[in-house]
Amino acid sequence: MSREYPIIAVTGSSGAGTTTIKDAFARMFARQNVKAAFVHGDSFHRYTRAELERLLARQPEREESLSHFAVEANLLDRLESLFLEYSQAGTGSYRHYIHAEDKELVEAGYQVGTFTPWASLPESTDLLLYEGLHGGLVTDDINIAQYVDLLVGVAPSINLEWIQKIDRDTKLRGYSQEAVIESIQARMGDYMRLILPQFSRTDINFQRVPVVDTSNPFEPRAIPTADESFVVIRFRDPKKIDFPYLLAMIKDSFMSRPHTLVVPGAKMPLALELVMLPRVQELLDGRRFK
Secondary structure, three states, X not given: OOOOOOEEXXXXXXXXXXXXXXXXXXXXXXXHOOOEEEEEHHHHEOOOHHHHHHXXXXXXXXXXXXXXXXXXXXXXXXHHHHHHHHHHHOOOEEOOEXXXXXXXXXXXXXXXXXXXXXXXXXXXXXXXXXXXXXXXXXXXXXXXXXXXXXXXXXOOOHHHHHHHHHHHHHHOOOOOHHHHHHHHHHOHHHHHHHHHHHXXXXXXXEEEEEOOOOOOOOOOOOOOOHHHEEEEEEEOOHHHOOHHHHHHHOOOOEEEEOOEEEXXXXXXXXXXXXHHXXXXXXXXXXXXXX
16 A cells, blocks of 8 residues: 555564564664654553563463453554554654663663553654564454555464574573463463464565474574574565566575575575565655655
8 A cells, every 4th residue: 555654564473583573674774764663562562561460360260361462461452543643644652661681771760571651653754663463463353454564474483483482581581491481381372363363464474494403492492593494485465576586686595486485594684675675665655745
């Protein structure tokens, strides 16, 4: 669709690698002088960490339904309103959820697991980039995907996703491995109902597939390196993609299906820029008012 204020959403599960894709977009925007508003999906959690823990302690039978994947654990109506408001006027409200790795905010006095106050998005931005769990969500009551101009999915093979989540949450967020595994298990129902269907709506999917043994992701292990993986890139509309150009530019890449490009894991940053830059430029060129 063509509108003055386009929205790009990077969607994926916890530990999938959406932040890596968001950071790659940010570097590309900086080189291209694109001013973006950045919104993180965790900002729309309904509860602070302490509030959620207290609620689960009182109602343990609801633990699965109240994971951070769940609709009722998030302010998704407010996220939908933000997307609507931004798409129409380039404005809206957002905040930050504080993680342990948010050093600057922690040093500023914010407590891990809480939120900053709501604030207005920066003025005069070219586009909005959302990164989180629900960028392509559609339910009976919520339709966030309808406002997204470019929906990007990040879905590594499931065992790799869990390995990455365990590594991040234990090393950066202070959780025990046992607690992270329990969280993965508790969220499985919501993962299947709410996360997986989004990948059928994405315009482009990035799926990293390891070529080393990850058969037991709950066994302590290092994350497979980029050189130990391939990235499968699936396009909803292959007519928009110049496959001969990509194959020529990305060494050792190949097509596994008419809509699917496979690249060596170490070539993912290059592939991301070659694939995304024309799509971003298309969105900017299609703005109704410049």
